[in-house]
Amino acid sequence: MAVMTTNLAELKKMVSEKQGDFQPAKKWDYAPMFVPVQTEGRPVLRVERRQDFMDRSLGQWRTKIVARVGGIALGVAALALLAFNVFLAAGAALAAGWVYGAYKRESFFFDIVNKRREIMEGT
Numbered sequence: 112m113a114v115m116t117t118n119l120a121e122l123k124k125m126v127s128e129k130q131g132d133f134q135p136a137k138k139w140d141y142a143p144m145f146v147p148v149q150t151e152g153r154p155v156l157r158v159e160r161r162q163d164f165m166d167r168s169l170g171q172w173r174t175k176i177v178a179r180v181g182g183i184a185l186g187v188a189a190l191a192l193l194a195f196n197v198f199l200a201a202g203a204a205l206a207a208g209w210v211y212g213a214y215k216r217e218s219f220f221f222d223i224v225n226k227r228r229e230i231m232e233g234t
Contacts, residue, residue, distance in 0.1 A: 175217040182211030
């Protein structure tokens with residue numbers, strides 16, 4: 112079996128002759144497994160200070176408590192106004208429903224979303 116020997120100059124000449132046969136390297140979008148890179152300009156996570164979180168949560172808690180009491184009070188007022196004026200009772204009932212909806216919304220975010228929220232604390 113014959114062995115072919117070559118040198119670096121001959122290899123460079125062979126590569127330059129066959130340059131058209133080589134395909135350009137395919138460009139892949141690098142996407143690691145656990146960190147998304149194609150987020151369309153939106154941040155992947157939001158970092159906030161503890162004080163900002165506490166201020167927002169305190170506002171949600173206050174709104175939740177006031178809306179619960181307000182919804183119950185307006186519901187009782189709607190029942191009391193039913194004996195005097197139907198239109199006032201209907202207005203109070205609509206207001207009670209709106210305020211109770213605000214209570215349920217804040218309760219959902221305060222009790223369910225924040226309980227499942229991952230907190231990564233730094234020292």
